[in-house]
Amino acid sequence: MKAGTALVMGLLALGAHASETLTPEKAVADIKTQELQRNLWNFNKIARENGGNRAFGLPGYDASADYILERAEKRFATTVNVHKQYFNHTFTLVRDISVTGPEGEKVDVIALIYNPATPGDDGITAPLIDTPVDDARGSMCFEDQWAGIDATNKLALVKRGTCAIADKLKLAAAHGAAGVILYHNAPGAIPGATLGAANIGLLPPVGTISLAVGEAWSARLAAGEELVVRLYVDAVYESRETYNIIAETKEGDPNNVIILGAHLDSVQAGAGINDDGSGSSALLEILGSFKKYKGFKNKVRFIWWGAEESGLIGSLYYTRTLSEEERDKIRFYFNYDMIGSINPKFDVYQGDNAGDAYGADLLEEYLLEHGFPAQRAPFGSGSDYVGFIQIGVPSSGLHTGTTPYDPCYHLACDNIDNISWEALTINTKAAARAAAIFANDLSGVPPRTKTTPAKRSVQAIRREFERWATIAEESDHAQSCAHGKQEVV
Template sequence: MYMRLLFTAVLSMGLHAMNPAISAANAASGGSPGSELADAVSRSNLVRHLRIFQDIADRNGGNRAAGTSGFDESAEYVRSQLTAAGYQVVSDPFEFMYFKELAPAQLKLTVKYPTSPLSSPFNRHSVARKGRGPGTAPDRDGRFDPGTNTTAGPGGSSVPRPGSDLGTHPGGNLGPHLGGRLGPRASGSLGTRPGGIFGAHPEGRLGPQEGGSLGTSLSPNGRPATGTDPEAGSAIKVTTLRFSGSGRVRGPVRDVGNGCRVRDYAALRAGEVAKVVRGICMLDLKVKKAVAAGAAGVVIVNDREGDMRGGLTGPQARVPVVGVRKQDGDLRGYAEIVASTMSERRVTRNLIVQTPQGRTDEVIMVGAHLDSVQEGPGINDNGSGSAAVLELALRMRQFQPDRAVRFVWWGAEELGLLGSKHYVESLSQQERENIGLYLNLDMIASPNSIYGIFDGDDSDRVGEGPGPRGSDEIERTFQAFYDSRGLPHTGVDFTGRSDYGPFIMAGIPAGGVFTGADAQKTAEQAAQFGGIPDKPLDPCYHLACDTIKNIHLVALDVNADAIAHAVAAYAFWDR
């Protein structure tokens, strides 16, 4: 505790004025460790790493998501580069609950069916029969038989049944581990099929119901086409929410408002479809109350413009849970929902290396999440941050820091910061105190970018409060770098939505840079940074178009230099 207090006291005293690296940055002159390290981090190498991440995604179903072969291959690439540079790579494995949508969800408003919702053979979902997993497959008549593809494994997890289309990864290992491979769990291998993608049920996408078409049509890119207004017989654009149950249900639509209170469900009858508006409380609470009240399915209506995305924190839903856009929220009459999903426990990992030189009671940590979402390759989010941390680690081998620098590539950030939470929670109190600060890189090359610096002192008075003591000085360190290059910059809020979150919660000073996600660029930002106002900072955020073509090369280069200067400011301070 004493060393942490001393270190943060030094930060708060104004390290930027005392540090030769930061002084050099302010003077825009060369010769300091910061400028030398920044010079060593080249744009061509950054782009090379990004192209390899893109190639990996292309070979593995278009993504690098945690729990898939795309992530495992990305981790193996990072590991091989670090090993070749002479680092001792530590693999930090952890279990998580994996979810995948096997086929696009479908939602259709219909005229009243001749059968009641309670007697309808279509109201069959993934946990209707005890002991069955969440996978679905069609019967001969086109209906869904819950649990056909999976059975319950140890601890409630689902594992493939004989003849299932859900194969395992050859050997089940997740890449080299310091001191040995990560072998299969006792119950068997938890990897993916060769090729890295779980196949859909044996008969492919959900086909039409006997006697007519069901649900949305598909656009050329495989996404549901925009539906018509929600009238009887119309198909509506719909998204499967994470950890939705699986199956086909239909019943009268019951509007329950925001669905946060028990009394909101007083009028809902068993077998009806609950229509719930997003907001006020967590989705988990809404779905839990709807299921407890007897809802056969749940439709979440977005409370803002755009598709309804997101989901639950775990596979507790026993019914289909889908989302619709705000403009499609006037649902009336009878609804028919089809969802095809699977959930199971898998293993992923963080990768960690540390410089062999430097004191270890004031470690400088730098991290970026390596995983993408399932919807795309994640080259900006967050191949950009991962590439910058990798290139910085490789070039750092040429230097002798006074404080040890620890580089980390997080797994499963897109699933709720799982890798960084696992890491911080596994540290002893002394190990936490030995971390001087944490610097985070997440989305540093958005095409319509800003130069955002996390607001460590809460001087902007927006959103959350300040970071732990010392975070204010980290912010000033980055400000000094951008000022030295004559570049504009702006504060961004510590929302807790990236891997700095667990460090802040543990009282560890944190900071970093960020070029923007799906927020719209304001007219003021366009005047300050250039770009297009009223358009997203990253129009391909969490989409299939987040490819190598989605990278702003200047922002990538500048922000990689910024992190190099910040690392040097603290790692070489004792010189």
């Protein structure tokens, strides 16, 4: 075929699509595993070429954003409006961390996000003091559990789990601890967590080690040995600018908006291909489908959130800065964070808002019809639905699980080999179908719930969002201490 003929045929094909109406069936058919794979291959490559991650404040995030923008802003420009929403947040990077054991041995250790630095150049060398284990309530989560413990100028040995790590660290500091050696509450690899920017200056330095080493040291302390351990942390903190990427269809009523969201950043430990390259890829393919069609009634907005792994920062900034009028226009929010876990469960979020079920029903019925064991799950506190729940927007979403469903959760091995392509494809199809149905018809979906007085102060609203962003790790995306996610603690 001659080049000129090929160009004409291509334009005719594009025109044919542009005159078609959007249907759920067409949206589902447009989702291809190969294209989802292509996106994640590129995210993986971006991480590999940028220090191993796509994290907030680092080059991998900007490169990931460029990948999204090259499609949304350039290829889809005739049917999609795109912009960046900028904000500043405290960036942290642990440049070095080490734990040296009582025999001078090097111990495997990970740093937490917003991990405090040790004072001086030599770190902290001090005796270990053991603390009681309470897996039911959470070890050292409450003041009464510290009764009789004087950790002054010592390193407190504390087991992870149940409550926010930051809560444990604050109590350790209150009882004099110079630092904390936190040992994991499960065998195997140690996932990361965030202590939250709100806790800068309030916590002692911490090094997170394995369950096996922690239990061995606890047993030796119980036998009466004195163990002297060294903790060293070199960390930097500074404000850095970052952004959300917002793309919305030119089609549809701007007073009736459906939002699909996924976070674009990874943790610093790895490429974040499941968490949350999976959701980011899904949004890009659904947008690529919708941009081909005309005539749908309601506007669809796609948002790739920034700095989620630092405490839901991008999504909380977005919801906090919306006017009441703009909040009222948002009819439903769908959250897609970790939807391709390699050993997936199929959770469909539904909360207490009566409108949540309208979206949850659509997602669940599609998965069940295709033989996937979908089940309803409550919202936690660790992903980008938090801000929308707080302003009363009906919400739902999909989640395929952190550890053990994703054994590489927040680890370097969350790469291109850490994806269930079957789960990612079926979840993206379910998401595309639900969005297409709502794009055409929002019948019965109630408006957002306004459960608090409209005349709250800006300070009160900010405190409310900060409270949510630092709630103790919960069930879903917040497991060992948690992005509820990563762990946002």
